[in-house]
Amino acid sequence: xxxxxxxxxxxxxYVWPPxxxxxxxxxSGLWVTIYMAVLAQLIGVILGAVCALMLxxxxxxxxxxxxxxxxxxxxxxxxxxxxxxxxxxxxxGIYQFPDLTVGGLMLPGIVQAGILGLGxxxxxxxxxxxxxxIISTEAGQMEAAKALGMPFRTAMIWIIAPxxxxxxxxxxxxxxxxxxxxxxxxxxxxxxxxxxxFEQVNSVLFEPFELFLxxxxxxxxxxxxxxFVQSRIEAGLGERKGIERRPSTLxxxxxxxxxxxxxxx
Amino acid sequence: xxxxxxxRTRGAGLWRSLVVIxxxxxxxxxxxxPPSTLARSAxxxxxxxxxxxASVPPSALVQNGRLTICSDIPxxxxxxxxxxxxxxxxxxxxxxxxxxxxxxxxxxxxxxFDTIIEALQSGKCDIILSxxxxxxxxxxxxxxxxxxxxxxxxxxxxxxxxxxxxxxxxPLLLCGLKVSVELGTVEQDELKVYDAPCAKAGxxxxxxxxxxxxxxxxxxxxxxxxxxxxxxxxxxxxxxxQQPNEFxxxxxxxxxxxxxxxxxxxxxxxxxxxxxxYKSMExxxxxxxxLTKWHMSGxxxxxxx
Numbered sequence: 099x100x101x102x103x104x105x106x107x108x109x110x111x112y113v114w115p116p117x118x119x120x121x122x123x124x125x126s127g128l129w130v131t132i133y134m135a136v137l138a139q140l141i142g143v144i145l146g147a148v149c150a151l152m153l154x155x156x157x158x159x160x161x162x163x164x165x166x167x168x169x170x171x172x173x174x175x176x177x178x179x180x181x182x183x184x185x186x187x188x189x190x191g192i193y194q195f196p197d198l199t200v201g202g203l204m205l206p207g208i209v210q211a212g213i214l215g216l217g218x219x220x221x222x223x224x225x226x227x228x229x230x231x232i233i234s235t236e237a238g239q240m241e242a243a244k245a246l247g248m249p250f251r252t253a254m255i256w257i258i259a260p261x262x263x264x265x266x267x268x269x270x271x272x273x274x275x276x277x278x279x280x281x282x283x284x285x286x287x288x289x290x291x292x293x294x295x296f297e298q299v300n301s302v303l304f305e306p307f308e309l310f311l312x313x314x315x316x317x318x319x320x321x322x323x324x325x326f327v328q329s330r331i332e333a334g335l336g337e338r339k340g341i342e343r344r345p346s347t348l349x350x351x352x353x354x355x356x357x358x359x360x361x362x363x
Numbered sequence: 364x365x366x367x368x369x370x371r372t373r374g375a376g377l378w379r380s381l382v383v384i385x386x387x388x389x390x391x392x393x394x395x396x397p398p399s400t401l402a403r404s405a406x407x408x409x410x411x412x413x414x415x416x417a418s419v420p421p422s423a424l425v426q427n428g429r430l431t432i433c434s435d436i437p438x439x440x441x442x443x444x445x446x447x448x449x450x451x452x453x454x455x456x457x458x459x460x461x462x463x464x465x466x467x468x469x470x471x472x473x474x475x476f477d478t479i480i481e482a483l484q485s486g487k488c489d490i491i492l493s494x495x496x497x498x499x500x501x502x503x504x505x506x507x508x509x510x511x512x513x514x515x516x517x518x519x520x521x522x523x524x525x526x527x528x529x530x531x532x533x534p535l536l537l538c539g540l541k542v543s544v545e546l547g548t549v550e551q552d553e554l555k556v557y558d559a560p561c562a563k564a565g566x567x568x569x570x571x572x573x574x575x576x577x578x579x580x581x582x583x584x585x586x587x588x589x590x591x592x593x594x595x596x597x598x599x600x601x602x603x604x605q606q607p608n609e610f611x612x613x614x615x616x617x618x619x620x621x622x623x624x625x626x627x628x629x630x631x632x633x634x635x636x637x638x639x640x641y642k643s644m645e646x647x648x649x650x651x652x653x654l655t656k657w658h659m660s661g662x663x664x665x666x667x668x
Contacts (some may be wrong), residue, residue, distance in 0.1 A: 122448035188485030301437035
């Protein structure tokens with residue numbers, strides 16, 4: 099019979115941030131995870147927006163390029179894409195991924211490749227999401243904008259995009275949730291982010307269950323924190339449309355009489 | 364539906380927060396990331412007694428002033444991070460000393476072993492120092508400068524619960540067993556050599572459980588997913604040191620081979636410089652001191668030293 103021993107001391111030492119973050123690898127790993135996710139998502143949104151417009155374009159060439167991009171990057175595994183970008187692009191001489199220092203911030207080559215790879219992959223998914231958002235706005239909106247003499251860009255930014263945002267934000271939040279967790283994939287090209295930092299500790303302590311359970315709570319904390327931000331953003335969007343927000347538990351406890359920022363007459 | 368604020372201000376506020384929050388996050392992160400850990404430069408652990416023996420022209424380096432070293436971390440005791448986050452190991456000591464003797468700053472780049480040659484060839488680093496055995500296959504792709512000789516050993520769970528006989532004396536005992544190895548290692552190729560006579564002897568084939576990282580291969584044995592671990596002599600000995608209640612050796616070491624520092628084939632200038640630096644370390648006993656420090660009693664200097 100296998101004796102099951104759970105090393106509570108190791109688990110608590112590494113799940114409790116003040117003690118775990120004493121390890122500089124874990125500290126930098128946590129930051130790398132956060133800023134990789136944020137930057138990759140930003141790149142994904144920008145690429146996705148451009149690609150969505152290309153998908154909706156009346157020029158067939160633009161549509162085709164966009165379709166090829168979306169099909170390829172949604173149809174191949176992210177792991178494969180990361181390896182291709184990290185090794186392949188350097189092998190054919192496009193970009194070597196040297197360590198860069200941008201305004202005091204040090205970006206190792208592996209992290210650059212990770213952000214780029216995750217961002218380009220994300221762009222393919224965001225393209226579909228943004229396209230759905232744009233399509234969801236009434237056709238009349240664009241016509242009215244053009245009738246008012248607005249150039250396409252102004253109409254897009256000021257009329258279509260705010261309305262499309264209501265449809266884009268919930269899946270975007272979902273995508274960022276996934277992105278926070280997908281950052282672990284850079285270990286395949288040798289990146290030392292949060293999970294790899296715990297793997298390094300494990301190679302010394304040999305307590306994988308305790309350590310990996312501990313690191314899972316860090317990811318849980320990140321995704322839950324993002325969940326709060328996302329619901330606030332969605333509530334804010336709901337307010338704009340005049341949807342009354344249910345008062346928070348705190349406000350009800352403290353006896354506030356105003357139930358939402360949109361005051362009724 | 365009159366409200367305190369105008370409709371337009373409310374809308375603008377939402378957009379402002381969607382742009383400002385990510386910008387603040389990125390800016391805040393930029394201010395707070397500790398640069399030293401992200402720079403990954405390992406502090407030289409051997410006292411800088413070594414003098415500078417050679418210089419490397421900047422064109423031979425990936426980044427001027429630095430010796431960028433690709434290594435698959437962790438691989439205790441050759442290269443691993445301690446729980447304080449410091450990079451240590453025999454390869455780390457050797458690498459840092461070579462860099463010091465070429466008056467360069469060592470920068471260690473973590474890699475994955477089965478793509479480490481690609482990493483070197485695609486310009487991620489100047490040299491590979493990752494306990495990489497010299498083999499004909501590898502020598503075709505990169506230059507390998509010998510720096511350490513060691514064998515390989517088999518590891519089993521403490522107490523040998525599966526009662527596996529000495530496979531080094533009778534290799535057929537490996538047939539039908541689950542053996543874990545790291546991907547891309549010579550051990551992986553050697554297992555195929557062990558496997559060849561199994562079918563002829565009418566025994567089942569060796570089940571090779573391969574793992575991308577060395578510590579995953581160890582975990583396979585730890586969690587009984589594999590019955591035997593086939594790995595280099597020094598790391599296995601170190602594992603027994605770290606976890607005496609978990610592992611034990613099975614038989615003596617086999618396939619004594621030499622490990623080499625990998626350099627791109629065409630980079631003759633760097634090869635010459637590294638060779639000079641290493642030879643000077645051999646002569647003044649630094650290499651032997653490092654091997655002793657890490658209890659690598661099974662390892663010796665390469666033949667012909």
